[in-house]
Amino acid sequence: MAKIKMKTHRGAAKRFKVLKSGKVKRMKAYKSHLLTHKSSKRKRRLRKATYLEGASAKTIKRLLPYS
Incomplete structure (x- = not known):
């Protein structure tokens, strides 16, 4: 059975960017x-x-799994 993909939280995607350094x-x-x-x-x-x-950054990173 295929692995279920996580969905990106669209509201968070419009408001935050995860940088290469890992900062939000x-x-x-x-x-x-x-x-x-x-x-x-x-x-x-x-x-x-x-x-x-x-903790805020950690929460947002969880909402943006592919960024």
């Missing part, structure tokens, strides 16, 4: 709307990506 990259929240009252400095910092650590 994500974009920051609070950058989609209601931006007029946020400072330029704050919006600029929100543009940059960041990385997940520890």
